[in-house]
Amino acid sequence: MNALSTAESLRSTPEGLLWEPSERWVRGRKGDVTVVDSRHPVLVWEPGVPVPLYAFPREEVREDLLRPAKNPPTGTHTGSRVFYDLEVADELLENAAWTFPAHDLAGHIAFEWFQRTGKGLDSWYEEDEEIFIHPRDPHKRVDALPSSRHVQVEIAGTVVADTHRPVLLFETGLPTRYYIPREDVRLDLLTPTDHHTGCPYKGTAEYWSWHGKADVPPNVVWGYPVPLPAVAAVKGLLAFYNEAVDIIVDDERLERPVTHFNKTLSSRSAH
Template identity: 40%
Template sequence: MTMALRMQDQISRLREHLRYEPTAKRIRGEALGDLIVDSRRTVLVWEAGTLVPVYAVPAADITAELLPVAAENSRRGSAFHRGHGAGQEFTLRTPGGELPAAAFVADDPELSAYVLLEYGAFDRWREDEEPVDGHPRDPFHRVDARASGQRMKVEFEGRVIAETQQPVLVYETMLPVRAYFPRSDVDFSLLEPSDRQSICPYKGHASYWSVRNAGPKGRNIAWSYEEPLPDANPIKGLIAFYDERTDIHNLG
């Protein structure tokens, strides 16, 4: 008798392998003042043990010269020193300079026709005409924001920071459900803006909030997306709190 398989278990097992998936999007990468990558034949590659993919394109879609990196000169902290398997690392040389060890060709027969590219070595990436921030987007990753009628309350060390009956719940693949609170239901007398910023390729740029006079425990416990990407527009300007560092109560 065949038994049903839980999808999350199967996805978790796949993480142990080098994986790839073609994308139909036009991918462009710029660095040192040059357009170095322009491809409609990109594949996304996930190294073993990771969730975040990298772009890989045929060498013909790269305008830079590929210079092999000798094994003894290979950077120990390179993006290609973990789960991409055996292969050859390359430096990309352009008229504007070099991107050291920013490319890799795997020995794997499914990927040997592609050059894997280190996302962080480039100044700018675009999918079609849209900028990509943070890392390449995973086509199997979803972010679903849903209005809720649940009554929810956030406390920090016994103080109520927020309470609402109209949160927006964000269901994101392989991540905890996050509750976003309307600003009108947050006590900002207890919070102060933080200098911290972060980038999510799916939601956009986040700014953070800390609890006033609470020391390290209260630092950066909340965040908001003031100008989210289109797919995350339902959470624009709302405030979310770390469940791990505050007490969030679902009151029904």
């Protein structure tokens, strides 16, 4: 039996990691090569990182594909000191895997996810469903609820959206997002961009930028043309970053929240 029993609850390590066993069957691939095939994965949360990653027992990893890292990084992954390069089909992926220094996670190996960091394994599966960007957090909920609230969005005093039929998306740890039918949005004030992002809970988003004179970050509006089934209610609707625009709900002007997206929006403005 795996030493990390599924009967144990969420635990912490002296290094500041949180971890818990998962009962999901997880596979990770590079191209057509399965590098990880695990029925005993462990979810790990690093300090200051809002999303988890997986670590896997060594016996469920293709260790024959791992090489001691030629240029191991420093100061990453909670002080990890052992990194591996991954060699698959004559391609060497530097620092694609590592071990944590925590005693609780001894004998486990973690991997980079290409869609999140631009390196590492490029496709992942939980059971027979492909997942993207990072593992889903079992302690997080995402609910998309149709509503009849009156929602308005303003940019520099201009009303760019006005609806009585929004879908409110409640996601643990984030402000409520207000998804609005396109017919209720001033699309003439927005320009579609080639920016896209992925979310393991919602799918792949497309973006629009405001083209007025106000100082607004690019890609301030997004939508999911083909959302994942759990949030099908937001299909084709548009949402605005609460952090960068003014949102009025039932005549109450909401305070702009401060989230990790503020930094992302600021970096976009800098470019």
